[in-house]
Amino acid sequence: MxxxxxxxxxxxxxxxxxxxxxxxxxxxxxxxxxxxxxxxxxxxxxxxxxxxxxxxxxxxxxxxxxxxxxxxxxxxxxxxxxxxxxxxxxxxxxxxxxxxxxxxxxxxxLDWVRTDISYPLPDGSKALYFERAAFVAFDLFMLKRPAATSDYSSIEIALAHAWWQSHTDEQKDTVFRNALLGLPGSTGRFEPAEILxxxxxxxxxxxxxxxxxxxxxxxxxxxxxxxxxxxxxxxxxxxxxxxxxxxxxxxxxxxxxxxxxxxxxxxxxxxxxxxxxxxxxxxxxxxxxxxxxxxxxxxxxxxxxxxxxxxxxxxxxxxxxxxxxxxxxxxxxxxxxxxxxxxxxxxxxxxxxxxxxxxxxxxxxxxxxxxxxxxxxxxxxxxxxxxxxxxxxxx
CATH class of the missing domain: 3.20.20.150 (Divalent-metal-dependent TIM barrel enzymes)
Incomplete structure (x- = not known):
């Protein structure tokens, strides 16, 4: 069967x-x-x-x-x-x-979370990707959720800082938009104030x-x-x-x-x-x-x-x-x-x-x-x- x-x-x-x-x-x-x-x-x-x-x-x-x-x-x-x-x-x-x-x-x-919806693979195709440091950076420095630091270890916060320093404004904006995606099948995105x-x-x-x-x-x-x-x-x-x-x-x-x-x-x-x-x-x-x-x-x-x-x-x-x-x-x-x-x-x-x-x-x-x-x-x-x-x- x-x-x-x-x-x-x-x-x-x-x-x-x-x-x-x-x-x-x-x-x-x-x-x-x-x-x-x-x-x-x-x-x-x-x-x-x-x-x-x-x-x-x-x-x-x-x-x-x-x-x-x-x-x-x-x-x-x-x-x-x-x-x-x-x-x-x-x-x-x-x-x-x-x-x-x-x-x-x-x-x-949030229904599901990804930081990159066009992650390039070696064969030229694209996949969904979740990068932990990028998401922590989104939470701390973009969304600026109150008391967010209490949810992460010192190592995770340090990695988020390093990610923030090493990425361009365009890359940060991409993570920001992807992290706020709505439900599957929707083209809409949550607004930061709505999430908070x-x-x-x-x-x-x-x-x-x-x-x-x-x-x-x-x-x-x-x-x-x-x-x-x-x-x-x-x-x-x-x-x-x-x-x-x-x-x-x-x-x-x-x-x-x-x-x-x-x-x-x-x-x-x-x-x-x-x-x-x-x-x-x-x-x-x-x-x-x-x-x-x-x-x-x-x-x-x-x-x-x-x-x-x-x-x-x-x-x-x-x-x-x-x-x-x-x-x-x-x-x-x-x-x-x-x-x-x-x-x-x-x-x-x-x-x-x-x-x-x-x-x-x-x-x-x-x-x-x-x-x-x-x-x-x-x-x-x-x-x-x-x-x-x-x-x-x-x-």
């Missing part, structure tokens, strides 16, 4: 068309109603309209990514009760349309409080999801450690286990992202599949190269620190054991070939993701044949 191959699509304004995705060999599309403000309900009509576009292109809407969780819910303040009620109603509408998996994250304020205001609202929310707020949210929505036959899949933090003084609570295997145990249910599960989890050296990627595999509902397969200083870049899908061969082998065994085909998408991709001359969402150009999809497809087909051969010999 092979994975159900999909690709992420950001809607009618995405430079990558549904036709492009279909030609890549995908049977499913991963998307969301990005036009709906966070916290508001997704109407049945809007869901069906998006679903119709995808079906007309010869594919199915397989997974929602993401049904976003509002900052009010994450802080458990303001309009959080209304937003939770809207979330449950959105789940009802999604289930009525036959959608089975809903992905979400619980990262405060949002950070202020989290001053009383530490990791324990944020975790408690997540568990409260799960207690409110998981029973509804289970009754509807939906699977909720939480996405790990990206990067998997605190940024801008904000806590991160979905970064380690222990975090994932606590989330699953908080509200035990077949609907309470994981989006297994090898890129996010793989940046943290202590995460055993194949071990997570072995120990938590029954709770995995959606797969993001990508690779990174990282170091002990906290720097990382998006490597080719089969050429990073993650043992993608071992990971895919474990996933194939997991799917055989569970008798299911898990939805998968090649997460991120290098900007390359003709896409170098196009404006695309960072990490989501077409050709790089197609290359990753082809590599992963070949890998799993080859491994599946070997596993079948092994099974036949054992019989």
């Amino acid at each position: 092979l994975m159900h191959e999909t690709m992420r699509w950001f809607g009618p304004h995405d430079p990558v068309s549904l036709s492009d995705i279909r030609q890549a060999g995908c049977a499913g599309v991963v998307t969301a109603l990005h036009q709906v403000p966070v916290g508001e309900m997704w109407s049945l009509a809007a869901i069906r309209e998006r679903q119709y576009l995808i079906e007309q292109a010869g594919m199915s809407w397989t997974v929602v990514e993401s049904l976003p969780v509002s900052e009010d819910i994450k802080r458990r303040s303001g309009h959080y009760l209304t937003h939770i009620a809207n979330y449950r109603e959105s789940l009802h509408h999604l289930a009525a349309c036959g959608i089975k998996v809903v992905t979400y994250n619980f990262m405060p304020v 205001t949002a950070l202020t609202a989290y001053q009383q929310v530490d990791a324990d409080q944020l975790r408690e707020n997540l568990f409260y949210f799960l207690g409110e929505v998981i029973p509804a999801a289970e009754a509807l036959g939906l699977k909720m899949a939480i996405h790990p933090d990206d990067p998997p450690y605190p940024v801008l003084g904000l806590p991160r609570i979905v970064s380690t295997e222990a975090d994932l286990h606590r989330i699953i145990q908080a509200v035990p249910s077949p609907a309470n599960g994981l989006c297994y992202c090898t890129g996010s989890l793989g940046v943290r050296s202590g995460n055993d990627l194949t071990g997570i599949i072995q120990r938590l595999g029954t709770h995995i509902h959606f797969l993001h397969l990508r690779n990174t190269r990282h170091d002990d200083a906290g720097n990382f870049f998006e490597a080719a899908h089969l050429d990073g620190d993650a043992d993608m061969v071992g990971i895919v082998r474990e996933l194939l065994l997991l799917m055989k054991q569970r008798n299911i085909s898990l939805p998968v998408r090649p997460d991120h991709g290098h900007q390359m070939l003709d896409d170098l001359h196009k404006t695309t969402y960072p990490g989501y150009s077409c050709i790089g993701r197609l290359k990753g999809l082809a590599e992963l497809r070949g890998l799993q087909v080859g491994l599946a044949g070997k596993l079948l051969e092994k099974t036949s010999k054992e019989v």
